[in-house]
Amino acid sequence: MNDTLITVQGLTMGWGETVLQRDASFTVERGDIFAILGGSGCGKSTMLRYLIGLEQPLAGAVDIAGQGAPNLEVGYPPFGVMFQSGALLGSMTVGENVALPLQQWTSLPPDAIEAIVLAKLKLVGLQDAEDKFPAELSGGMKKRAAIARAMALGPELIFLDEPSAGLDPVSSAGLDALILSLNKAFGLTVVVVTHELPSIFAIVRRCVMLDRKSKSIIARGDPRKLRDESGDARVHEFFNPRKET
Amino acid sequence: MAGPHFRVAPSALAFEGRLVFSEAAGLWQELSKQVEPLQAGQALDFDLSRVESVDGGIMALLVHLRAELRQRHVRCEIVGAQPSVQEIVRLYRGDEEPAAPHPGRPAPGGLEQVGAATVHFLESTRNVLGFLGDMILSMVGLLKEPRTANWREVPRIMERAGADAVPIVVLINFLVGFVMAFQGAVQLKQFGANIFVADLVGLSIARELGPLMTAIIVCGRSGAAFAAELGSMKVSEEIDALRTLGFGPMSYLVLPRTLALMLVLPALTLLADLVAILGGLVVGLVSLDLTVVAYLNETRRALSAWDVFSGVLKSVVFAIAIALIACQQGFAASGGAEGVGRRTTQAVVSILFALILLDAAFTMFFHRFGL
Numbered sequence A: 001m002n003d004t005l006i007t008v009q010g011l012t013m014g015w016g017e018t019v020l021q022r023d024a025s026f027t028v029e030r031g032d033i034f035a036i037l038g039g040s041g042c043g044k045s046t047m048l049r050y051l052i053g054l055e056q057p058l059a060g061a062v063d064i065a066g067q068g069a070p071n072l073e074v075g076y077p078p079f080g081v082m083f084q085s086g087a088l089l090g091s092m093t094v095g096e097n098v099a100l101p102l103q104q105w106t107s108l109p110p111d112a113i114e115a116i117v118l119a120k121l122k123l124v125g126l127q128d129a130e131d132k133f134p135a136e137l138s139g140g141m142k143k144r145a146a147i148a149r150a151m152a153l154g155p156e157l158i159f160l161d162e163p164s165a166g167l168d169p170v171s172s173a174g175l176d177a178l179i180l181s182l183n184k185a186f187g188l189t190v191v192v193v194t195h196e197l198p199s200i201f202a203i204v205r206r207c208v209m210l211d212r213k214s215k216s217i218i219a220r221g222d223p224r225k226l227r228d229e230s231g232d233a234r235v236h237e238f239f240n241p242r243k244e245t
Numbered sequence B: 001m002a003g004p005h006f007r008v009a010p011s012a013l014a015f016e017g018r019l020v021f022s023e024a025a026g027l028w029q030e031l032s033k034q035v036e037p038l039q040a041g042q043a044l045d046f047d048l049s050r051v052e053s054v055d056g057g058i059m060a061l062l063v064h065l066r067a068e069l070r071q072r073h074v075r076c077e078i079v080g081a082q083p084s085v086q087e088i089v090r091l092y093r094g095d096e097e098p099a100a101p102h103p104g105r106p107a108p109g110g111l112e113q114v115g116a117a118t119v120h121f122l123e124s125t126r127n128v129l130g131f132l133g134d135m136i137l138s139m140v141g142l143l144k145e146p147r148t149a150n151w152r153e154v155p156r157i158m159e160r161a162g163a164d165a166v167p168i169v170v171l172i173n174f175l176v177g178f179v180m181a182f183q184g185a186v187q188l189k190q191f192g193a194n195i196f197v198a199d200l201v202g203l204s205i206a207r208e209l210g211p212l213m214t215a216i217i218v219c220g221r222s223g224a225a226f227a228a229e230l231g232s233m234k235v236s237e238e239i240d241a242l243r244t245l246g247f248g249p250m251s252y253l254v255l256p257r258t259l260a261l262m263l264v265l266p267a268l269t270l271l272a273d274l275v276a277i278l279g280g281l282v283v284g285l286v287s288l289d290l291t292v293v294a295y296l297n298e299t300r301r302a303l304s305a306w307d308v309f310s311g312v313l314k315s316v317v318f319a320i321a322i323a324l325i326a327c328q329q330g331f332a333a334s335g336g337a338e339g340v341g342r343r344t345t346q347a348v349v350s351i352l353f354a355l356i357l358l359d360a361a362f363t364m365f366f367h368r369f370g371l
Helices: A045-053 A094-105 A110-123 A139-150 A169-186 A197-203 A222-231 A234-241 B021-034 B056-071 B082-092 B108-142 B154-159 B164-188 B194-235 B238-244 B249-288 B292-301 B306-330 B335-370
Strands: A004-015 A016-030 A033-037 A059-064 A080-082 A155-161 A188-192 A206-211 A216-221 B006-007 B012-019 B045-054
Touching: A004 A188, A004 B006, A016 A045, A016 A059, A016 A188, A016 A206, A016 A234, A033 A169, A033 A197, A045 A059, A045 A155, A045 A188, A045 A206, A045 B108, A059 B164, A080 A139, A094 A110, A110 A139, A110 B021, A139 A155, A139 A169, A139 B154, A169 A188, A169 A197, A188 B194, A188 B249, A206 A234, A216 A222, A216 B194, A216 B335, A222 A234, A222 B194, B006 B021, B012 B021, B012 B056, B021 B056, B021 B108, B045 B056, B045 B082, B108 B249, B108 B306, B154 B164, B154 B194, B154 B249, B164 B194, B164 B249, B194 B238, B194 B249, B194 B306, B194 B335, B238 B249, B249 B292, B249 B306, B306 B335
Parallel strands: A033 A188, A033 A206, A080 A155, A155 A188, B012 B045
Antiparallel strands: A004 A016, A004 A059, A206 A216, B006 B012
16 A cells, blocks of 8 residues: 655744744655755654644644644544653653553553553663663663663554664664564554664655755655766755865 | 453363464463362363464463462463474473572561661762762862862852852741741840840841751752752763872862862851841831831840851851762762762762751850850
């Protein structure tokens, strides 16, 4: 099945008189791994905040699964989110973090919740970290735990903010493999904000690229094709950065 | 909610259709009923051959049940899954030998908790003393390189810890003097010794309560602020960054705070003495029919310069204790916002404890030497 899950129409982001991005429009298909790309300060992470309903657009609209813009005030949203730092609650263990949405939004008994938490942690390779506190985890482990928490209620859509940022190449590749396997096994739709080229080429199928100066989307499509075929100097430079000698 | 998505077959539960997470609670209940009577030696497979799709949460429950049954020596396998479903079985390790049950973190016993608390207390004391040693070494280093200290910070901290604290210090100490005089007046009236209210208030405020109450207020305001400020700097790696820039955290962060408190706390203490005596004076005028001149003359007669100076001396030591403990706790923060909050609480508690302990030590020392 290949239908539209997210529709962004004429989205204008900013505050007061300041506009960060103007009139952005794109769609994300079910089962896709979609990336929002761009250099530092172009508004990638901010756009993610608009998609998940943490910010209200100056103009335009976001629609997820035909339900309109996400309303975070009403119940559990139909997606999971992994923030850049993981954003695990420091006062709770990793297991308690993952159990939190299950306790809040299901009527499952504690033993069933415990079973699901353990399985989700195994899924992300953290089976031994259930009783650890976030402060005891490495950066990569925090991100994996955050993915387990985002996946707790089995959403069909997950947003990942800079999943590879600050990770070593091995951890980063491991995280990419995890994202691919979740996408393959569950048909999970993944929207990822990143500027890490190895990750982009490893997992992303479609993307949009934001530009800070023009405050608009300057490219869209398969990142491999954009790398090889784009005539736009800004896109070319992003995918083929010059190596200083 | 739809009924259970399985049929009970001989030695198997045959699942069918789409197993979605919204039905997990009902399914779990039904499955628990089915597996409960099974005994060692029996068999029960989960047949997924007619399952179109399965949610990860449901698969987690099936894998958990399989492990539980096998632990009870009931033979159980997840069988017949179509390739797309088998991929999820594999991801959740439903095709592997189940691991040993998770042991969990054992709860510590009462004795263990007392032991841990004792060790923690001793370690905290050692850390504060170590910190004091570091500060002294840093002060010695400053004699060689005075420029490395952040002297510009001192006036700003003095304003925050001193000037900004004046209203609360005045209010609380005025009320302390007022309440103490009021309580004393009730008793002294019975002996016709009204005038000695001035002695009671003057001596107890100047020698004990003035410095102590002021230090407690400064602990709550500035001690907590120092610990939180340095704790946030520590967890956001700002202190590490300072180190890489060649600034010693002791001379750059701790010494300015300590020096500022050493300057403002005695001044606040003198102010506290004054307003507390005023509080007592109000009671003397209103309740005891004393005159202003008589009350002040009696206070002057009762108080020696040493009484006032001993309180000021205490306040200097209190200032060092507040700054040292707050900064030490801030530097020990780790683990994000939670860690900063924990260290701030710990700083305030430790400072209060240290203040009472130091006050008691001063009192015994002065008493021993007749001061």
